[in-house]
């Protein structure tokens with residue numbers, strides 16, 4: 162399985178099915194800013210609310226082969242296996258990525274468990290072997306990678322910008338970053354002293370730049 166990060170903002174995505182699982186998948190697509198259409202004869206109250214408030218479009222009918230053509234990505238979550246097979250076949254034929262919830266053989270992509278903390282994301286897969294273990298890992302990692310790490314990422318981004326300006330050679334920037342995130346700095350992050358960790362990282366950059374100017 163080849164993990165990628167897809168930008169779904171304003172991209173049309175299709176959810177086939179309107180039950181609780183479809184609702185969960187639609188919620189995740191909404192978080193990503195996708196433009197969502199749900200096709201299903203029946204829908205949960207939440208999906209109906211989202212449709213009423215124009216957060217997504219609900220077409221109250223059964224899936225038909227060809228529906229997938231207008232969409233960038235398809236998620237299928239019905240209780241009818243013949244629908245899953247038809248949608249999977251049609252999507253493959255159209256070259257569209259499809260996830261059929263809980264039927265890995267019919268998926269061209271599967272969904273990882275995701276830890277999200279600001280711009281930091283950790284995606285977990287077990288290659289389909291144990292999704293409950295993915296869920297457990299997500300909960301465990303969520304406890305560790307709390308907002309200390311998203312704040313730290315902002316510091317890293319700031320120093321990275323400064324490194325781009327101060328170190329014109331990409332070889333130098335690589336050399337700097339290879340040693341920049343040292344244990345003493347990352348220990349400070351763990352201890353929630355983000356400001357001091359940021360100062361030390363910036364200081365390291367200044368020293369590195371100086372050493373480059375001297376050589």
Ligand SMILES: C[C@@]1(CC(=O)O)c2cc3[nH]c(cc4nc(cc5[nH]c(cc(n2)[C@H]1CCC(=O)O)[C@@](C)(CC(=O)O)[C@@H]5CCC(=O)O)C(CC(=O)O)=C4CCC(=O)O)c(CCC(=O)O)c3CC(=O)O
Pocket residue numbers: 260261262263264265268270271272273274275285286287288289290291292293295296299
């Ligand atoms: C292959 C994959 C395809 C896909 O759906 O994308 C798939 C397949 C299947 N899931 C099944 C069941 C369960 N799935 C979960 C939970 C999650 N499942 C997710 C992903 C994936 N599930 C993909 C692989 C991910 C990987 O590689 O690890 C997560 C990570 C993401 C998400 O769904 O958004 C989300 C956790 C999110 C979170 O909490 O963060 C739980 C636990 C629970 O809900 O508490 C159970 C019950 C326990 C159990 O049965 O194991 C079954 C059997 C169905 C049956 O027997 O009826 C199959 C089918 C099969 O394995 O054949």
Ligand SMILES: NC(=O)C1=CN([C@@H]2O[C@H](COP(=O)(O)OP(=O)(O)OC[C@H]3O[C@@H](n4cnc5c(N)ncnc54)[C@H](O)[C@@H]3O)[C@@H](O)[C@H]2O)C=CC1
Pocket residue numbers: 177178179180181182183200201202203204205222223224238239240241244262263
């Ligand atoms: N609910 C759960 O926790 C779990 C569910 N599953 C499986 O995931 C699938 C979906 O589960 P739920 O959302 O709970 O099911 P559900 O029974 O709540 O919803 C099924 C949805 O599929 C729609 N549907 C039926 N035929 C359709 C068609 N021809 N075209 C479009 N939509 C159609 C229905 O209108 C309904 O909205 C099922 O196969 C279920 O066995 C698997 C693991 C856990």
